[in-house]
Amino acid sequence: MPAAKPNILWIVTTQWRAQACGYAGDVNARTPAINALAKQSVNYAQAVTPHPFGPFARAALLTGTPSPQNGICDYFDPLPTNARTIAHELNDAGYHTAFFGKWHLAPKDRNALLVGEAHARTVVPPERRGGFAFWEGFEGGFQLNAPWLHGSRLPEPKQFPGYQSEVIAQRAAEYLSTQTAPWFGVVSLEAPHPPYAAPANGIAAAGPLQIQLTRNVPRGGAVEARARKELAGYYAHIAATDAAIGRLVDAVGRDIVIVFTSVHGDMHGAHGLFRKGWPHEESVRVPLLVRHPRMTPQISKAAVSLLDLLAMTKTWAEGAVWAESPTMAHISMPSVVALPDQCDRVWRGVRTPAWKYVVNTDGTPWLCFDLTADPLEQHNLIGSDFAKRCAAAAQGQTEM
Numbered sequence: 089m090p091a092a093k094p095n096i097l098w099i100v101t102t103q104w105r106a107q108a109c110g111y112a113g114d115v116n117a118r119t120p121a122i123n124a125l126a127k128q129s130v131n132y133a134q135a136v137t138p139h140p141f142g143p144f145a146r147a148a149l150l151t152g153t154p155s156p157q158n159g160i161c162d163y164f165d166p167l168p169t170n171a172r173t174i175a176h177e178l179n180d181a182g183y184h185t186a187f188f189g190k191w192h193l194a195p196k197d198r199n200a201l202l203v204g205e206a207h208a209r210t211v212v213p214p215e216r217r218g219g220f221a222f223w224e225g226f227e228g229g230f231q232l233n234a235p236w237l238h239g240s241r242l243p244e245p246k247q248f249p250g251y252q253s254e255v256i257a258q259r260a261a262e263y264l265s266t267q268t269a270p271w272f273g274v275v276s277l278e279a280p281h282p283p284y285a286a287p288a289n290g291i292a293a294a295g296p297l298q299i300q301l302t303r304n305v306p307r308g309g310a311v312e313a314r315a316r317k318e319l320a321g322y323y324a325h326i327a328a329t330d331a332a333i334g335r336l337v338d339a340v341g342r343d344i345v346i347v348f349t350s351v352h353g354d355m356h357g358a359h360g361l362f363r364k365g366w367p368h369e370e371s372v373r374v375p376l377l378v379r380h381p382r383m384t385p386q387i388s389k390a391a392v393s394l395l396d397l398l399a400m401t402k403t404w405a406e407g408a409v410w411a412e413s414p415t416m417a418h419i420s421m422p423s424v425v426a427l428p429d430q431c432d433r434v435w436r437g438v439r440t441p442a443w444k445y446v447v448n449t450d451g452t453p454w455l456c457f458d459l460t461a462d463p464l465e466q467h468n469l470i471g472s473d474f475a476k477r478c479a480a481a482a483q484g485q486t487e488m
Contacts, residue, residue, distance in 0.1 A: 092407040093182060093270035094381065095344040098397070099333055100149070100274060102142065102190065102281040103364065105353025106135065106373040107302075108326060115300055116319065118327040121334025125348060128379045132392045134441045135376035136417050137352045140364045141430070142192050144422055145351040145394060150174055150193075150218055152398030156422045160193075163425045167193040167218060174398045175219035178272045181405045186222040186267075188260040189276035193218070194227045202427075203283070204229055208236040209245040224259065225276065232279055232286045232325065251289035253277045253332040261339035272401070275336065279329040284321030289328040293320040304464040305357040315357025322356065345404050348377040349394065359465070365421050365431030367446045367455060368465055372419050372439065382409050389441050393417040416440050416482075438482040445478040453479070 106112060110119040111126040112133075138148045143163055144155040150173040151158045159168040167173075175185040194216045200206035208229025217223040217239075224239035235252040237259075238245040248255045260275045279288075296316035301307075305315050337346060351374070355361040358370045365371065376392060378400070379385075390413040403410040420436035435454060437446030444465075446455040456475035457465045469475045 093405060094407075095264075095267075095270060095340070096178075096183075096272045096347075096401055096404055097264070097340055097344060098272075098274045098347045098349070098401075099336065100189075100276045101329065101348075101350040102276075102278050103352060103354045104280055104326065104329075104350035104375060105356075105370050106133070106350075106375045107353075107370065108280075108323070109375055112375070116294070116323050118323065119330040121330045121337065122348060122375075122377070124334075125337060125346065125379060126377055128385055129346075129348075129377040130380070130383050130385065131387045132376040132378070132390060133387050134389055135349070135374055135392045135394070136372045136419055136439055137350075137374050138393050138395050138417070138419060139421060140352040140366065140371040140419070141421065141425055142351055146192055147171070149351065149394045149397060152395055154395060154418070154420070161422050163423070163427075164196050164198055166195045166216060169215050171218070173218045174272070174401055175221070177398065177402055178405055179219060179221060181402070182270060183405060184222070184267055184269045184271045185220045186260075186263065186271060186273045187217065187220040187225060187276065188263075188274065189225045189256045190278045191217075191225050191227050191276070196227065202228065202230070205231070205236065209238075211238055211245065220274075222263070224263075225256075230278060230281060230283065232281075232283065232288075251287075251328060251332070253279050253329040254289060254335075257332040257336040261336050264340060270405075272405070277329060277332075280322050280325035282318075284318045284325065286321070286325075288321070288324035289331070291324045291328045291331075293324040296320050299323070302358060302464060304359055304466055306360050311357050311360050314362070318362075319356055322354070343381055345381070345401075346377075346379040347397065347401075348375060349397075350374045351394070361429070363427075363429040365425060367419060367421075367431075367435055367437055367444070369459075369463070380404065380409065388413070391415050391417045391440050393419075419446075438478075443474075443478050445475065445482045 110117045111123045137145045147158045147160040194212040208231045210227040236245040299319045352364045400410040434449040444457045453470045456469040
């Protein structure tokens with residue numbers, strides 16, 4: 089029987105879209121470790137991020153409160169020091185809480201390059217670490233190799249040789265294995281985020297022409313060429329990070345609760361678009377596996393959001409099983425992030441496993457898709473009777 093207070097581990101990746109897993113049917117994805125985890129897990133196959141962009145999603149994930157209500161409205165906004173997170177909740181429940189890896193919620197220098205050592209070596213002070221009793225990580229910098237880490241046992245940033253996912257996973261496993269009290273750990277990995285051309289722990293990228301593209305990526309031009317090149321590197325980092333995750337899962341043992349997810353996806357040329365912030369499936373839908381000793385492995389069609397993870401985890405910490413089955417998830421982008429390729433507008437919407445309805449910030453309709461008939465979202469139904477029914481259902485006036 090599992091302990092009344094089971095150990096709980098969140099494995100959180102960055103830019104790993106739900107479609108890019110072997111268990112999800114992606115022939116490009118070499119993910120044997122995560123495929124094995126999926127067979128032992130509840131696979132929330134309809135899970136979404138509430139906000140398909142890093143800081144907004146991370147704040148929502150940790151607080152269970154959407155942005156901007158959680159204090160994050162702009163890309164450079166830090167998580168408020170008085171924000172109550174899952175760490176505070178589990179500290180109060182008698183857990184030892186620990187965080188490892190990418191934070192992305194501390195004050196950032198707007199004038200420094202986002203890619204490189206300036207952000208990688210930014211020190212996150214103790215009062216900015218979300219209430220975790222132990223913290224070892226980095227603010228940003230997108231250093232997929234030779235990461236800089238600092239925190240509870242590293243007062244100054246120190247560079248570690250090796251692949252970032254491997255370094256963080258190994259250090260987390262070593263630390264968590266020494267804990268005698270019930271523990272809650274977050275292992276936050278930057279991969280498979282760009283730069284996609286960075287070395288992937290010795291794993292060779294496939295040739296661009298070997299990549300199998302979905303039908304919603306335009307063919308015959310610059311979009312296809314870029315998508316193939318970037319996806320080749322993307323899948324190499326997926327394979328490398330899958331291996332690191334596999335070793336972490338093996339190290340922490342069987343009788344713990346394990347969550348695998350990502351804060352958002354990446355368009356990778358779908359609809360001619362790249363990166364994130366967009367309301368399309370490639371951007372908002374994320375993998376979400378939960379391996380729990382008392383939960384039967386299955387595929388769930390519940391409209392779960394990363395916002396639900398805090399409530400899920402509190403329930404597990406109490407020795408119970410989270411049994412909610414939401415039918416609708418809210419998605420949004422609170423602001424425009426002025427970086428190349430990102431979404432060009434503020435929007436909000438509702439997604440169910442069957443349909444999606446999205447409006448602009450002024451409430452004017454933008455997108456509507458029948459996800460059952462059109463899973464690749466190639467036919468915008470705004471203006472149709474179907475869209476009107478979706479709009480009414482999104483406002484709670486009727487059921488679809």
